Every structure is written in structure tokens, then in C-alpha cells.
Amino acid sequence: MKFKCIKNDLQELVQHANNFTTTKNINTVLQNLFIEAEGNTITIKSTNLQTAFTGKFETEIIESGTTTVPAKKLLEILKELPDGNIIDAEFTGSKLVIKSGKSIFTLSTISPEYFPTVSEIVPEYFIRLKSDVFKSMLEKVNFCISNDHSKVEYTGGHIKVFGNKIELSAADFQKIAIAESKFDEEFSDEFTINVPKKTVNELIKLLDYSEYVEIETDKKQALFKINNITIYTKLIEKYIQSLSKLFDIQPKITVSIHKESFLNSVKRVSTLTSDITHAAVFSFNTDKLDIYSLETEYGQGYESIEGITYEGEPIEIILNTKHVIEVMNHINTEYFTMKMIGRKNPVLFYPDEDWYKYLLTPISIERRI
Known part of the structure; x- marks a missing residue:
């Protein structure tokens, strides 16, 4: 040679x-x-x-x-x-x-x-979509993929194709992300595959190399074809069921907040949260939001945000500030909406874009008086 x-x-x-x-x-x-x-x-x-x-x-x-x-x-x-x-x-x-x-x-x-050869794929399903769209969707959900292999179905990103839609979703045990897009055509065959996190990470790096990506799968393996590059992966053959249904709620509380103001406040309060729980109280009232950390050996942090748009009864809910910051870092819009039922129920985050959304579970902690 x-x-x-x-x-x-x-x-x-x-x-x-x-x-x-x-x-x-x-x-x-x-x-x-x-x-x-x-x-x-x-x-x-x-x-x-x-x-x-x-x-x-x-x-x-x-x-x-x-x-x-x-x-x-x-x-x-x-x-x-x-x-x-x-x-x-x-x-x-x-x-x-x-x-x-x-x-x-x-x-x-x-x-x-x-040098080993990989298994041949006889594709049962095939889709083609724009690489930039697919990359954006992967980036929106990737941080929610779990690293805990005790439940293997949580260690991948789910790709679901149905009708003229593609849905990407991921979850660990505390947060969920869903991103959606539409095809120009409708696919008669519906399918779901669960792609390992390492493969998702590599796809994000490679998707800039072509205008389109082609995906072929037999639901046990998949090929991602990106111009002159082909990625083969074995798939996770377990799935998390019905993640999207967790967003189907009738909220009792709805609040619209300026993202940067909220993010910066949470970051400042998080400096004095517990290294284990990262917990802070989010206290919503008719025209303002108070955020404060639970008392720790280091002290306590407090912030107040005024001028929020709020509908519903006052509520206090405890959230992991680390997870809140992660969600905010993936929201691109100036404003976002939070929807809640009660202090023990999940909190939904909706950007002022309709193609991705997030869910965080609250922390159950008995507060010190």
C-alpha cells in the first residue's frame, strides 16, 4: 500500500x-x-x-x-x-x-x-432529514440522558418516528427533555429506537459535515450516513414508555419569566446551596418570584425577581438549581413559561418556541424553620 x-x-x-x-x-x-x-x-x-x-x-x-x-x-x-x-x-x-x-x-x-467486521444491517426503516435540524434536536435532549447503567433504557436518546413527525426524548430520574420536528412527507411505518449516549455525542460532532443525514435501522442496530462518513451503532433494546404523556397536564399555576434574569438569579443563589442536593426554594407570588437556598453550613443566598407574569395561587417549590441551570442553558428564547400543579408535582418548562420542552421533578425536603 x-x-x-x-x-x-x-x-x-x-x-x-x-x-x-x-x-x-x-x-x-x-x-x-x-x-x-x-x-x-x-x-x-x-x-x-x-x-x-x-x-x-x-x-x-x-x-x-x-x-x-x-x-x-x-x-x-x-x-x-x-x-x-x-x-x-x-x-x-x-x-x-x-x-x-x-x-x-x-x-x-x-x-x-x-480487524473485526460489524454486523450487516438489513434496514427495515429508513428516514432522511436535515442535519442541522437533527443536530439541534440532539443537543436539546442530550444532557438529560442518564449515566446510571442500573436502568439501561435511560442511558440513550429515544428517536421516535410517527406520521410526519420525529420526536427525540431523553430522561434520567430527575429531568426529561423532548424535541420534535416535522417531515415534508408522512411515513407509514412508525418506529422507536434508543441510541446510546456515546453515539449521540459523536453524532453531534459529525452532523455539520453534510446537509442531510440518512438513518437506517432494524431496531437492533442503526446506521447514520453523513456524506462520506457512516456511523454504526448497536441500539439499546429497552425503552422508556410514554414520556410525552407526562406533559399532558392541566396546570393550576402558569408563570412567564425573562430567561436571563431568572438564570442569573438561580446561578447566584446556587453558590450557597448544598453540595449534595443543590436545593433552593422557588416562591411564586402574583407579581414576583423569590429564590433562596436552604440554610447550609456556608450560609444562605436570596434573590427576588419582579415583573413576572403569573396566573394561579401562590406556591413554594424546591428544585435542584444545578438541573434548573442546565435547562436554562438549553433554552434559546428571551422568555419561557413554567407550568405547575402543586409543590410535589413535576415542573414543566416551555420556551417561546414550540419544538422542545423540559420537565424537572421537585425535591422533597423538610425545611428547617
Whole structure:
């Protein structure tokens, strides 16, 4: 194998491919990248057996061939070379020799016959949507995906397609996020898949590479095709049921608040909340909102926001300020609406945009008098 390419073209794919390798498996080939030179195309693959990356770019191929090389070391080499440099790469039978300018590097290889192949997908379902729309939806829900693997269904982002709609949702045990969009056409086959958090994180990084993303799935595995890049992932085969129904309430209290004023107040009060609960009291009245932390060993913080638009009886509710700040950081509108039933019921957050929404559960704490 022998090829010539521009350093930036190779580094871009190697950088993304490196995120799909693993050092946690005794099979060292999983730390390597599979490199194939054929025709006028370089193909780079990587996998950790749960997810896999395939990327391609065109360049000058002098001699066809395949090999595998350590992903991390190849990436470190490429990062140190100047942008725009020409790279000459040649596989000598046991080593990959990389030359650029006055630099020469020799990388150890493992035979490509040991590199695992991912399972074939016979797609039962297919959708195509704009990458920027899909990325925005993923970003709105990603922070609500749980890291607690005791309930595996909470460790992924749900993608649900029904009619002419796509719904993304995620939940841990204290917060829920839902984002929705519409297709130009209606799909006759409804389906739901649960995509692991690591895959969601990588998709967010890659979706800028193409105007559209294509998704193929058999509900056990999925392919995400983004221009010259294909992401394979195994899916979580358990689901959280009926998250959207939790938003179907008849609120007794509705309040509209200026987002930045609210966010800044919560941030200031949060400096004196408990390191464990991050709890603060949100006391709503007809024309103002008082926010104060529960007494801690450090003291207590207090803020008051006037000029809110409020409907309903006065209410005090205790929320985790860390979670409130997370929700606020994902709301893009100047104002948002909170809807509540009572102090022990979930609080709903609606931006002045109708395509995403959030839910937070209150904290049950007996307050000190």
C-alpha cells in the first residue's frame, strides 16, 4: 500500500475515527485504525464492537492495500505536522512509514485480518432529514440522558418516528427533555429506537459535515450516513414508555419569566446551596418570584425577581438549581413559561418556541424553620 495525501484530509477523519476505538479490551487491534487504499479512495475504519466509524476521502493512490495502525499515535503525529503538508505513506509489510517534509515516522501495524467486521444491517426503516435540524434536536435532549447503567433504557436518546413527525426524548430520574420536528412527507411505518449516549455525542460532532443525514435501522442496530462518513451503532433494546404523556397536564399555576434574569438569579443563589442536593426554594407570588437556598453550613443566598407574569395561587417549590441551570442553558428564547400543579408535582418548562420542552421533578425536603 502506498498513497499521497494532504495532512488535513487524513487528520480530520483520523480524529473522528479515534473516538470509536477502545483501550478497555484485551484485543489490541481495537486500538487501531483500519486503513484501505483502493482506486482513488482512502477508507478509514474503527470500532469498539458497540459502535463503528467508516470515513472516506479521495487522494492519489500509488499502490492498493490495507493495514491497521495505532489510532492514538497516528493522530498525535498528524497533529504535530504543519497544516497543508503533503504526506507520503507506504506500508512495507510490517510497518507503515509516513514521510512529510523532513519528518519520517514508522508505525507498528497489526494484520487487517484481525480487524473485526460489524454486523450487516438489513434496514427495515429508513428516514432522511436535515442535519442541522437533527443536530439541534440532539443537543436539546442530550444532557438529560442518564449515566446510571442500573436502568439501561435511560442511558440513550429515544428517536421516535410517527406520521410526519420525529420526536427525540431523553430522561434520567430527575429531568426529561423532548424535541420534535416535522417531515415534508408522512411515513407509514412508525418506529422507536434508543441510541446510546456515546453515539449521540459523536453524532453531534459529525452532523455539520453534510446537509442531510440518512438513518437506517432494524431496531437492533442503526446506521447514520453523513456524506462520506457512516456511523454504526448497536441500539439499546429497552425503552422508556410514554414520556410525552407526562406533559399532558392541566396546570393550576402558569408563570412567564425573562430567561436571563431568572438564570442569573438561580446561578447566584446556587453558590450557597448544598453540595449534595443543590436545593433552593422557588416562591411564586402574583407579581414576583423569590429564590433562596436552604440554610447550609456556608450560609444562605436570596434573590427576588419582579415583573413576572403569573396566573394561579401562590406556591413554594424546591428544585435542584444545578438541573434548573442546565435547562436554562438549553433554552434559546428571551422568555419561557413554567407550568405547575402543586409543590410535589413535576415542573414543566416551555420556551417561546414550540419544538422542545423540559420537565424537572421537585425535591422533597423538610425545611428547617
